Amino acid sequence: MKTTILILLASCALTFGQNSEQRELQIKQAAGFRKVAGTVYHPAGSTNWFVLPAASNPTYLKVNQILDGGITVDFIFEGSQGTAIQKTVFIKNFPHQDALTTGAVLNNGNPIVAMRVGVFRYPYGVLESYDYGTPWTPPAVAK
Numbered sequence: 001m002k003t004t005i006l007i008l009l010a011s012c013a014l015t016f017g018q019n020s021e022q023r024e025l026q027i028k029q030a031a032g033f034r035k036v037a038g039t040v041y042h043p044a045g046s047t048n049w050f051v052l053p054a055a056s057n058p059t060y061l062k063v064n065q066i067l068d069g070g071i072t073v074d075f076i077f078e079g080s081q082g083t084a085i086q087k088t089v090f091i092k093n094f095p096h097q098d099a100l101t102t103g104a105v106l107n108n109g110n111p112i113v114a115m116r117v118g119v120f121r122y123p124y125g126v127l128e129s130y131d132y133g134t135p136w137t138p139p140a141v142a143k
Helices: 002-017 020-028
Strands: 034-036 039-041 049-052 059-066 071-079 082-092 112-122 125-131
Parallel strands (some): 082 125
Antiparallel strands (some): 059 071, 071 082
């Protein structure tokens, strides 16, 4: 019994003895963190991230153009009247962007999560701009 209590106290002391930077690094080591413009985010914990397309819409995303800085993507709506493009947006840092082809359906038709970062201006107009983010790898914690 004494041994169990001592082990529990030692565990608590180690946990509470960590500085806030170490705790933050451990929290961020969980899967799903992404880096956008130098800041690390977890999409589920931030109101700046959006589901594209919104889950309530009967739409999917299709690659319109592949550009140096990202891709333009059409929101495709399939309804009783046929198929129509709802809007086009720009997405940077989409995974495996170099392997995409024009007309490809993104993410097998499943929604993606990206952060709204402003607008993208190009010769064909001005589009809403989103950043998928890059995977975040935490630095090694000094022991």
